[in-house]
Amino acid sequence: MSFDAVIAEIRSKLGAEAVLTADAELLVYECDAVTMHRHTPMAVVLPNSTEEVAVAVRACHEQGVPYVPRGAGTGLSGGAVPVEDALLIETSRMRRVLEIDFENRFAIVEAGIVNVDVSKACASGGLHYAPDPSSQTVCTVGGNVAENSGGPHCLKYGATTNHILAVRVVMPDGEVVDLGRADQWTTGYDLRGAFVGSEGTLGIATEITVRLVPTPPAIRTLLFPFPELDASCEAVGAIIRSGIVPAALEILDRNTIEAVEASPTFRAGYPTDAAAVLLVELDGLEAGIEDQVDSVTTICRQHGALEVHRAQTAQERAALWRGRKGAFGAMGRLAPDLFVQDVVVPRTRLPEIIREVVEIGARHGLHVSNVFHAGDGNLHPNITYDRRDADQVERVRRAGKEIIVRCVAVGGTLSGEHGIGLDKAEYMTLVFTEDDLESMAKLREVFNPRALCNPGKILPSGGGCFDRQASRLATEDAQ
């Protein structure tokens, strides 16, 4: 394996400036949004097109050099961080909108486009791209595809996988293959479905065909403060059970409210005396929306909501969302480091799990703030800490694991939207058997037989599956 040869080859075809190698330039690539995992790449390749990605991948393939796809680096599971010496292939130069078909409601975009730019590009046609991770002003659609990202509005609209019609992929051997079709016709196995959520381990997405949905004519955004966190969770269960399908149901607990309100950037005007606020967004047709507002308001009052704040203008709506979408950022101000947990439970188990999370945090003497996609049962207990304090780091780790174990015990699982990456690979055996993992390993081996594309992610190392790839690689090297 020769990095120098690969870099020289790529530079000869894409130009010298398409590969970053200076230490100072590489430093920003040593981690993604999980600062716990760090590894500086050998070089960063900045391709400008599918063909250029293919050139880089072929060079790696020929030389047996591992590489890691990267979008904006906002991932929260260490997916875009190498575990061993590797090249990064970053999509930041591939941000074009290639086609918008308003009548058939799809757009073809390059993988490096920032999520929110897709909706901006098609707003004039009354359409938008529904998946809206809170990082949407920065993260890329390629990263969203890789993580099968969610967002507040996936309660009603579904996660990324429900909105990806086709993906052009540079396969690990450098071949370019189109998975899926804009018309959703599938012949053979649904490879597009298997690719979405594969965390950059099955190939590099370069052009993505996304489904566009009509922007609803009526939107109502409401905020309900609650005197108890529990009661807000119960209210969510009751809303779901009532038959209303809100666009979003988000809860922020007291610690989160305090962080948001203390932040000059994200302050949203949430009541600081509430134990929790429930942010509800309803959308649809003008005709029926007020009835839904009334029903939701009644349910929340029955569950003890103190009052209702209703956004009257677009600015007020934006303010209510600013606090929610900026919650992680606001917490970041509270301490040097932030551990963002992402777990999911059947939604009826939410109240009990939230109580346990609070208890676990208290027992370990940690500051836990909960802000979560309550309607989907997707929790984000966030723990602020200082990584220089080894004891604290250990307590964060232990609490993080206890939360996972409790969620799994009530039928939940490891991640609702942030992915496994290298952060949670070791926990995969909590929810899957060796046999389950072997099926996953089979899928990966078929796409990525030499394990050069983002090695060391998703599947636990040390287990049978990962060893299989490692030993295969060793045999190939020996040959």
Add this chain to the structure above:
Amino acid sequence: MTAAEPSPSALDALQAVLPGDAVRAGRDSDAIAGHVPSWVAAPPDEASLRDVLTWARQQQQAVAPVGGRTQLAIGNPPDRLDGIVSTQRLSGIVDYPAGDLTITVRAGTTAAEIAETVEAEGQWSPLDALSGDSTVGGLLAVGQSGPWRPGLGALRDQVLETRVVHPDGRVTRSGARVVKNVTGYDLNKLFIGSLGTLGVLTEVCLRLRPRPEATATLLLGTTDALTAAEITALLRRAGLDPTGLAFVSPRHDAPVIDRPPGVVLGLLKLAGAAADVAWLRDNISTELPAGTTWTLLEEPEVEEPIWQWLRVHLRRETTLSGRLGTLPMQAGTLAASLPVEVDWVLRPWEGVVDWYWSGPTEQAAEISAAIHVAAQAHQAGRLLIHAPSAVKASGDVFGERPPGFETMRGLRDAFDPERVLNPGRFLHGL
């Protein structure tokens, strides 16, 4: 068609593997595309299903998994068929926490049973728009959505967890019983629509939705497929999205009172909050182009039978039938370009055209070729469903090889290297 060589020894051997009443000799009525299996097993539980598959693999038996036998016409004729494994006895609800809006059922559970169970809790099954006697396992193996896909979403998007028995004896699970999940690779997507070639589904968790407060159906009468396309375009531009929309070509036996000859029948389903449904109804009826007639059906007793009729109509057997898929705004012109003697059901929102032709077998090849030409002109995907055996055998019923075929073959090699499951029936070469 030649029946599989009767193999009493295989049957005897299998009887040693399974409880007595779970296996019997194959009969003519068990045939798939003319191949009569020598044995039929209906394992009572997942463990015995696994035993059958491991045994079959060791004995190099070719096995077709079946559910309700409602969609066996889909697929190429098998290369080989020794036995059938039925999931019929693997049925029933495993877990139904209504407050979670999820239900976990065994693969042999019928769509009707699921619908009935969840309707009692005021919820809607994602299989609701499909035929009732189909099993959930069979529906997922085929992977086709019903006519309410615009409102309910594609079937693939409603599957949260699957359990699958593989020919190597592994019983695996992917996903979880939660509505949002990115824990590991999404293998559910691979199994859906794989026609049972990667493993046999034994259990499935589905996402449900609340039953809407109100529903209504507008029965439309229009002249032809192009006008149907025009109606579709009008609704899309106006943001008047239906829950389901299907246009049926004039020769049909729909239970509608007013059926002047030569008229294309449109079924437009609305569902949602009562005020929304009323508003949509009013606005859609005023948007319709001149010359389009409409009747409103609001009571479930009159609304339900017409959709039930469509479900049956969609999967009726004719000399030739098939399905084409293209972009929504091209589907109308695609239907319009089919030979005049071909009947169709156009679902423009999804870009799907189902087509049917009955006539002398000798003409079938010609009609099929004409459809092929129309499909190519629209870059449509195609699936041939019913056809005389010679026509089926003359090509791949799934059409051209898709991009990524080598990867698909790699997956088949990885999960079923000996081709125990449905050899020959899925894409040629898989």
